[in-house]
Amino acid sequence: MSISAELRSGESASQSELQLRLSGVIDESVVDGPGMRYVLFVQGCPHKCPGCHNPQTHDFEGGTLISVEEALERIRATLDSDSLIDGMTISGGEPMSQAAALVPIADEAKARGLDLMIYSGYTYEKLLEMSSEDKAIGHLLEVADKLVDGPFVMAQRDLTLEFRGSRNQRFIDLVKTRKTGKVTPFISDKWDIPL
Numbered sequence: 001m002s003i004s005a006e007l008r009s010g011e012s013a014s015q016s017e018l019q020l021r022l023s024g025v026i027d028e029s030v031v032d033g034p035g036m037r038y039v040l041f042v043q044g045c046p047h048k049c050p051g052c053h054n055p056q057t058h059d060f061e062g063g064t065l066i067s068v069e070e071a072l073e074r075i076r077a078t079l080d081s082d083s084l085i086d087g088m089t090i091s092g093g094e095p096m097s098q099a100a101a102l103v104p105i106a107d108e109a110k111a112r113g114l115d116l117m118i119y120s121g122y123t124y125e126k127l128l129e130m131s132s133e134d135k136a137i138g139h140l141l142e143v144a145d146k147l148v149d150g151p152f153v154m155a156q157r158d159l160t161l162e163f164r165g166s167r168n169q170r171f172i173d174l175v176k177t178r179k180t181g182k183v184t185p186f187i188s189d190k191w192d193i194p195l
Contacts, residue, residue, distance in 0.1 A: 018068035020101040023057040023093055027078050032089040033117040033146065033163055034188065038078060040071075040105065042093040047121035051154040053165055057093035068101050072108055079112060087115035096120050096127060099136035106143050117146040124149045124172055124183055146186055147172045 021043040026032070032039045041054065043063030048055075056062070079085055088109040095102055095118055109116045118140060120127060124147060131138030141147070148163060149170050156166040163171055176184040 018101045018104070019065055020068050020071050020098060020105075021060070021063050021065050022071070023054070023063040025074070028082065028085065029089070031163075032091060033087055033115075035086045035115065036084045037087040037089045037117070038075065038085050038114075039089045039091060040102075041091050042095050042098050042102070044097050045092055045094040045121065046097060047094060047151050049121065049152040049154075051157065052152055054092065060097075063093075068104050071105060075105065075108060079114075085114070087117060089117045089119070091119040094121050096122060096130065096134075096137050096140070099134060099140055103136050103139050106140055110143050115146070116144045117148070118144045119148045121151040122149065124170070124177070141174065142178070144174050147174050 023041040023043040025041070026037075026039040029037045029039045041057055043057055044060035045052075045058045048058050052058070075088075088105075090102060090106070106116055122130065124141075127137055127141060127147075127149070131141060147170075149172060150166075150168050153166045153168050156168050158165075158167050161167070161169075170183065171186045173184045173186040
């Protein structure tokens with residue numbers, strides 16, 4: 001039974017039993033979201049968008065399988081030694097394909113006061129629909145601050161967009177979206193980010 005299926009059925013795997021398949025990690029990035037960010041690239045993607053920036057993340061059997069506890073130890077060691085990091089980005093691959101394993105990682109980021117940004121090839125509306133069956137997806141949407149949603153579409157590719165690859169993708173302020181009940185684009189005085 002998959003981790004997400006365990007959550008759906010009411011069973012829970014302990015944090016030490018959860019496994020995460022990673023494609024890679026960047027300890028310090030300024031291109032995967034606003035500010036200095038710790039970035040996790042998960043492995044496995046059902047979308048397989050033509051022209052994807054990270055095609056090496058598509059194979060669900062690729063990358064490296066590690067325990068969530070090991071991932072947390074690595075994250076804590078990096079964050080404890082690097083005071084410049086003010087955010088975490090979870091990209092991929094498709095993070096929502098490993099939502100249950102990412103819950104403890106997202107919770108760690110929020111416990112440390114980090115801004116949490118997630119990329120997904122699913123639209124926000126589809127993720128809300130999916131969250132009725134997969135509580136881990138719902139949890140990630142509740143704790144994340146920002147979401148870049150939608151598949152990469154080569155015909156809408158736009159290199160002038162920050163943190164997105166194609167015009168159909170939205171950079172969503174999840175904090176404001178949860179407050180207003182309407183999808184709200186992320187806009188910040190701190191970061192010069194075009195809509």
